[in-house]
Amino acid sequence: MDLGDDLCTRADALMDGLVADLERLTAIPSIAFPGFPPEPVRQAHDLLVELLRGAGVEHVERLDLPDTAPVVIAEVPPPDAGAPTVLLYGHYDVQPPGDEALWLSPPFEPTPVEGGLRARGIADDKSNIIVHLGVLRAYEGRPPVGLKIVLEGQEEYGSAFDDYPPTDPDRFACDAMVIADMGNLRPGSPTLTTGLRGAAEVVVEVRTLAEPRHSGEFGGAAPDALLALLKALATLHDVHGDVAVEGLRRDDWRGTTYTEDEFRSLAGVREGVPLIGSGSLGERLWSGPAITVIGIDAPSVDHAASAVVPYARAKLNLRFHPEQDPGQARDLLVTHLESLRPFGIPLTVTPGDTGPGFEPATDGPAYRAALTALREGWGSEPSFVASGGSIPLVNGLAKAVPNAEVLLFGAQDSMCNLHAPNERVLFSELRSAVIAEAAFLREYAATYASRTRGSTA
Incomplete structure (x- = not known):
């Protein structure tokens, strides 16, 4: 299905339904840590299976590994033999809420905030799962590429799944991956993460x-x-x-970084207390x-x-x-x-x-398609950051499919309070991420097709 110039209009038409499903998903306390009940984790898993099937995905299966929550594995076949396959990743488990007295509303009651919603796990990582769902709906279940969708249920605590992909590489075989467990440096600024410490x-x-x-x-x-x-x-x-x-x-850091005032605010540094270290914030935080x-x-x-x-x-x-x-x-x-x-x-x-850390290649066709797509989603030039946090599964997937390009972006932003009280996501970021991911699939399919034609000319 070719959306052409209708992508923004289509995303706007989908937003009410996507927000409603985000509220359903974040109302489930899917905490996969020891000491928390496993039933909500299974409930979140079952809801995602229902939503994927409703979006037109026919092949959905459950992967069970020892001592870990079930992994949702779904697949949409490519529209033709010459189309690439893209893996979409997210996780449906969340951090514990911590001290609930610090929350302005109950952590598992999605609550309106200015421009968005507040709830535990709404940014990390349930909004990004909803982005994948929005892209499927935008293409009415028939995207211009093949899709492999991997939704993990125990990312926050760690699990056997971190090391599983290299043992079953065919299951994860693809040409590019979108690891949607990241987001923008600041709201409204499209950002690709190009390194994980x-x-x-x-x-x-x-x-x-x-x-x-x-x-x-x-x-x-x-x-x-x-x-x-x-x-x-x-x-x-x-x-x-x-x-x-x-x-x-x-090393020197050559990408974008926070201003000192932004960082002091995000870190909660008390007035009059200096930051430690010298050099740019990017060097101190990422490189x-x-x-x-x-x-x-x-x-x-x-x-x-x-x-x-x-x-x-x-x-x-x-x-x-x-x-x-x-x-x-x-x-x-x-x-x-x-x-x-x-x-x-x-x-x-x-x-x-x-x-291990991770530094993806940034000179391939998927990366170039992503730059175009991020511009389309947010209407401005993309910037590049790294992350001091790690995503263990990224290395597992990269080992399983060493030639696939890895892209890290999503609907979060660094001011969303992930892992902290009063976590929130902005509707504007959710909408832009849906547009950007859908545009990426379109651009990558076109780039891949032109490369294929060129190689047979």
Whole structure:
């Protein structure tokens, strides 16, 4: 079906129905974390199967893997032998709501806000699933490309599905992928994500005494485990707050980034408190490393005794350049810590899990088609960002289909409060994302057809 110039009109006609289905989907508390009931996750799965079938998708199946929520796998065959196949990805599980007292309305009661709706998971990632649904409806179930639709049910917690695609590559075979678990840097600004930082965890601990000892009698000579740990942690950054571990890659950032005021507002930085690090925000957030102390085991202030601390432990989260090897990045941090002897005290360093970064190719026909489509969807020139967060499945899909182009865009925006209280999505972003994705399928099909004709001329 060729929508021609009617794409915007068609999207406008679909919006009421898409918003209604988004409300139905976000009213389901599909939290796939341990301790939460599994029934809502299955309910969300079943609703998506119903919506896909209603949009004209005949082939819909359920993929069950050990210890994970069911994955929706759907397929629309290509209209002819020369058409490409595009994989569309999203996930229907959501983060827990956290402290519900911080929400302005119940997290699973979709509530109007100016220009949009508020609910847990409405931006991450249920709005993007609705975008896929809108594209199917815009083409009345007959898009100009073949489609493989993958809707995951346990992305937020992690699951066996992260590593599954390379074991079954034929199921995911395609020419291009749209990973709709991302969005725009700011509302109204079309954005392609061109990098995902990798992640690793390391635990460092110090043991110095058999048990606590009176700080008046022993302090000053008895080795304080907490002091030793803090001295070691202080070596991870220089005087500016930049990571000081040798070998962790940091490149110039050449894409778009936040203004400092935008970032301070998004991060909730208190007035008068400076940002840490030097260089552009893009380098600090995306093309360079970050080390965060995400937890410390030590006596609490409220229950502190006047005693020298015998044991302390910290957990570190490392984010690293999208193209740096994850094992190498983690080992550089481990080596740095193991080389230290704060006050002559040895540290015990335990390497943890790693997750690779990802940097897609940006010079292929799908990428060029996406640039045209984003301009059409939002009416302005696309910009390019990276993400400090990781999407483990992206690497799994890329390994399964190494020659497929990977595109990351969607209906979210960086001000939508994903993973935070009062998460929201804007109708304008939802509409533009539907137009952009539908236009991408049209443009990519045309580009693919012209390449095919050229190769047979």
